Amino acid sequence: MKVPFLDLSLQHQALRAPALAALAATYDATRFCLGKDVEDFERNFGATLGYPRVLGMNSGTAPLHVACMLAGFGPGDEVITAPFTFISSAWGINYVGARPVFADIEEGTFNLDPAKLAAAITPRTKGIIIVHLFGQPARMDEIMAVARQHQLFVIEDCAQAVGARYAGAPVGGIGDVGTFSFYPTKNLGGCGEGGAFVSRREDLQTRARHIRVHGSDRRYYHDIIGGNFRMDGFQAALLNVKLPHLAGWTQRRQAIAARYLQGLTLPGLRLPDQPAYGRSVFHQFTIRHPRRDALREHLTRQEVGTDLIYPVPLHLQKCYASLGYGPGSFPVAEQAAATCVSLPIFPELTDAQQDHVIASVNSFGR
Ligand SMILES: *Cc1c(COP(=O)(O)O)cnc(C)c1O
Numbered sequence: 001m002k003v004p005f006l007d008l009s010l011q012h013q014a015l016r017a018p019a020l021a022a023l024a025a026t027y028d029a030t031r032f033c034l035g036k037d038v039e040d041f042e043r044n045f046g047a048t049l050g051y052p053r054v055l056g057m058n059s060g061t062a063p064l065h066v067a068c069m070l071a072g073f074g075p076g077d078e079v080i081t082a083p084f085t086f087i088s089s090a091w092g093i094n095y096v097g098a099r100p101v102f103a104d105i106e107e108g109t110f111n112l113d114p115a116k117l118a119a120a121i122t123p124r125t126k127g128i129i130i131v132h133l134f135g136q137p138a139r140m141d142e143i144m145a146v147a148r149q150h151q152l153f154v155i156e157d158c159a160q161a162v163g164a165r166y167a168g169a170p171v172g173g174i175g176d177v178g179t180f181s182f183y184p185t186k187n188l189g190g191c192g193e194g195g196a197f198v199s200r201r202e203d204l205q206t207r208a209r210h211i212r213v214h215g216s217d218r219r220y221y222h223d224i225i226g227g228n229f230r231m232d233g234f235q236a237a238l239l240n241v242k243l244p245h246l247a248g249w250t251q252r253r254q255a256i257a258a259r260y261l262q263g264l265t266l267p268g269l270r271l272p273d274q275p276a277y278g279r280s281v282f283h284q285f286t287i288r289h290p291r292r293d294a295l296r297e298h299l300t301r302q303e304v305g306t307d308l309i310y311p312v313p314l315h316l317q318k319c320y321a322s323l324g325y326g327p328g329s330f331p332v333a334e335q336a337a338a339t340c341v342s343l344p345i346f347p348e349l350t351d352a353q354q355d356h357v358i359a360s361v362n363s364f365g366r
Contacts, residue, residue, distance in 0.1 A: 001303065001352065001353065001356045002303045003303060003304045003305060003344050003349070003353045003356055003357055004305045004344065005305030005306055005307050005342075005344050006185060006305070006307075006344065006346050007346065007348065008184055008185065008189070008346075010346075010348040011346075011347070011348060012191070015241060015242065015245075018241045019191070019238055019241050019242075022037075022237040022238060022240065022241050023234055023237055023238065025237065026233045026234055026236075026237040027234075031233040031237075032232060032233045032234070033230050033232055033233065034056070034213075034230050034231065034233070035233050036233075037233045037234075037236035037237040037240060038056045038230075038231045038232075038233060038236040040236065040240055041054075041056055041231070041236040041239050041240050041243070042054040042055065042056055042196075044240060044243050045196060045239075045243060046198075048243060048246070048247075049162070049163060049170050050169075050170040050173065051170060051172065051173055051178075051198040051200075052200065053198065053199070053205050054196050054197070054198050055196060055197040055198075055205070055208055055209055055212060056194070056195075056196055056230075056231030056235075056236055057194070057195040057196060057197055057212060057229045057230070057231055058193055058194065058195065058228070058229055058230055058231055058232065059181065059183070059193045059194065059195045060088060060157075060159040060179060060180060060181020060182070060183060060186075060194075060195040061088045061091055061092070061181075061195070062195050062197075062229040063177070063179035063180070063195050063196060063197035063208075063229070064088060064089065064091065064092035064129070064155065064157060064179050065091070065092040065095050065096075065227075065229070066092075066197060066208050066211050066212065066227075066229055067092060067155045067176075067177040067179060067197070067208075068092035068093055068095060068096045068098070068127075068155070069096055069211060069225070070177065070204050070207055070208060070211070071126065071127050071153040071155070071176070071177075072126075072153075073093060073096045073097075073098040073126050073127055073153075074096055074097050074098055075097040075098065076098075076099075076124060077098040077099065077124060077125075077126040077127075078098065078099050078101045078122060078124045078125045078126065079093045079098050079099070079100060079101065079125070079126060079127045079128065079129060080101045080102070080103050080117060080120050080121070080125060080127075080128050080129070081093070081100060081101075081102065081103075081112075081128070081129040081130075081131065081314075082102065082103065082104075082105050082111065082112045082130075082131050082133070082314075082333070083102040083103075083104065083105070083313040083314045083315045083325075083329075083330045083333040084105045084110055084133065084310060084313050084314075084330075084332075084333040084336050084337065085131040085133055085157070085310070085314065086159070086310070087314060087317065087319075088157075088159070088181075089129055089131050089157045089159075089314075090129070090314055090320075092129070092155075093129070098126070099124075099323070100314070100320065100323065101120055101122075101125070102120070102314060102315050102325065102329070102330060102333075103116040103117045103119070103120040103330075104116040104330040104331065104332045104333055105133075105330075105332050105333050105336065106139075106332065107270075107332055107335075107336075108272070108273030108275070109133075109136050109138070109139075109272065109273050109275060110133045110134060110136070110272070110286065110336060111130075111131065111132070111133055111136060111137075111138035111139065112128075112130060112131070112138055112139075112143065113332070114139050114142035114143050114145075114146060117143060117146055118146045121146070121150055121152075125150060125152060126152065126153060127152050127153035127154065127155065128143065128146075128147055128152050128153075128154050128155070128175075129155045129156075129157055130143055130154065130155070130156045130157065130175065131157040131159075131160075132156065132157070132158055132160060132161035132164060132171050133160060134160055134272070134280065134282070134283050134284040134285075134286055134309075135160050135161050135164055135187065135253075135280040135281035135282045135283035135284070136161070136164070136272065136275075136278070136280040137161065137164050137165070137166040137171050137277065137278030137279075137280070138166075139275075139277070140166045140167075140171075140174050140175075140277075140278075141167070141277070144174065144175070147175070153176050154174075154175030154176050154177075155175060155176065155177045155178075155179065156171055156172045156174060156175045156177070156178045156179070157179055158171045158172040158178050158179060158180050159179065159180060159181035159183075159186060159195075160181075160186065160187070160283035160284070161280075161281055161283065162180055162186065162187050162188045162246065162281065163187065163188075163246055163247070163250045163281050164278060164279070164280065164281045165278055165279070166277060166278040167277050167278060171278075172198050173198060173200055176199060176201060176204060177197065177198070177199045177201075177204060177208075178197075178198040178199070179195065179196070179197060179198075180195055180196040180197075180198070181194070181195045182194030182195060182196070182235065182239060186283065187246070187249065187250065187253070187281055187283050188239065188242060188243065188246050188249075189242075190235040190238050190239050190242075191234075191235070191238050192232075192234070192235055193235070194231055194232075194235040194236075194239065195231075196231075197212075207224065210223065210224055210226060211224065211225075211226040211227060211229065212226070212227075212228075212229040212230055213226065213228070213229075213230060214226040214227065214228065215227075248347075249347040250281050250282075252347035253281060253282040253283075253345055253346075253347060254279070254280075254281070254282060256282070256285070256345050256347075256349055256354055257280065257282045257285055257345065259354050259358070260285055260343065260345075260354070260357070260358065261274070263355075263358035263362075264287065264358055264361050264362065265362055266289070266361050266362050266364055266365075268289055268290055268291075269287055269288070269289050269361070270287065270288040270289070270339075271287055272285070272286060272287070282345055284309055284342045284345065285342060285343045285345040286309065286340050286341070286342045286343075287340070287341060287342075287343065287361075288336065288339040288340050288341075289339060289341070289364075290339060291365075292338070292339045292340065292341050294364075295341060295361070295364050296308075296341050298360070298363075298364045298365075299341075299360055299361065299364075302356070302360035302363075304343075304344070304356065304357050304360045304361075305344055306341050306342060306343060306344075307341075307342045308340070308341060308342070309340070309342045310337060310340075311337055312337060313330060313333040313334055313336075313337050315329050315330055315333070316334070343357055343361070344357060
C-alpha cells in the first residue's frame with residue numbers, strides 16, 4: 001500500500017467548486033490587494049481562533065520581519081531563538097541588522113528549553129523568537145518569566161501551530177506578537193503565499209498595519225519606514241473557504257497522532273512528548289530512532305513516504321557560519337537532526353494507510 005508523506009491534491013479536489021467560485025467572485029470584483037476578502041479573513045480568523053485583531057500578510061516570513069522592525073532590534077542587539085526550526089524563524093533578526101543567538105531545545109518536545117534560554121541571555125539580549133514547532137506549544141510560562149525578568153520582546157512563530165492552545169490561550173497571543181504562515185503545506189494552507197500578524201498590543205497592531213503598506217496611513221504620506229507586506233485578495237478568498245474546515249482537520253491530525261502514539265512500539269523509538277500544558281495540532285509527527293537512515297530506507301521499501309524535518313540545525317547552516325557556532329554547540333538540536341524522521345500525518349490519510357505506517361515502523365529490523 002502506498003502512503004505518500006503528504007498529498008495536497010485531495011484537499012484541493014474536495015474544495016474545488018467553492019474555491020473556484022470564491023476566486024471568481026474576487027476576480028469579478030477586482031479585489032486584488034487587501035480589500036474585503038482580506039478584511040473578512042482577518043475577522044474570521046480572529047473570531048475562530050481567539051485573536052482580537054489580525055493582519056493578513058503575504059507570507060509567514062513577512063510578519064516575523066515586521067515584528068523585528070516593531071521590536072526595534074538593530075545592530076549590536078542579540079535575539080535568541082531555537083536552532084531546530086525552519087530558517088525563516090531567524091531571518092527577521094538578520095533583516096533588521098541584529099544578531100541571531102541560539103539556545104538549545106528540550107528533547108521531549110523539540111522546543112526551546114527555558115533553562116538554556118535563561119543561560120543564553122547577555123546584556124545585549126533584546127528579544128526572543130519562540131517557535132511552537134511541529135504544532136506543539138513551547139513552555140510559555142517559564143519562557144515568559146525569563147522574558148519579564150529581562151524585559152525582552154517576545155515573538156511567537158506559530159507557522160506550524162495554527163489553532164494550538166497553551167493552557168487554554170491561543171498561541172501567538174501570549175507574547176508581544178504572534179505570526180502565522182499559510183504556505184500550502186501548513187495546517188491552514190492557501191494556494192500560494194500568505195501569512196498573518198497578531199498582537200494583543202494596540203500600539204503594535206497599529207504600527208504593523210502601517211508598516212504593511214509602506215509605512216503609510218494615508219496614501220502617499222509615509223510617517224514610518226515600511227514595506228509591502230500585503231495579503232492578496234485571492235489568497236484571502238481561498239482561506240475564507242478553508243478556514244471553516246480547520247477545526248475538523250486539526251481533530252483528524254490529533255486522532256492520527258493518538259493512533260501512532262498508541263500503535264508504534266518499535267524498541268528504541270522515541271515518540272514526541274505530550275505535555276499537559278498544551279496539546280499539539282500535529283503539523284508533523286516526528287519520531288527519533290538511533291538507526292534513523294536504515295529505518296527510513298525500510299519505510300521507503302514499504303512505500304511509506306517520510307521526510308527529514310530538519311536535517312541541519314540553523315547554527316550549522318552555511319549562512320550562519322560567521323556566528324561562530326560549530327558541531328557540539330547545541331547537542332540536543334544536533335541529536336534531533338541526526339535521529340528524527342517525520343511520518344505522514346495529513347487529514348485525508350485513511351485508517352488503512354495509518355495501519356500500514358504503524359505496521360511498517362514496527363516491522364523494522366524483523
Ligand atoms: C513555514 C514557516 C515559516 C515561514 O513561512 P513562509 O510562509 O514560508 O514565509 C516560518 N517559521 C516556521 C517555523 C515555518 O514552518
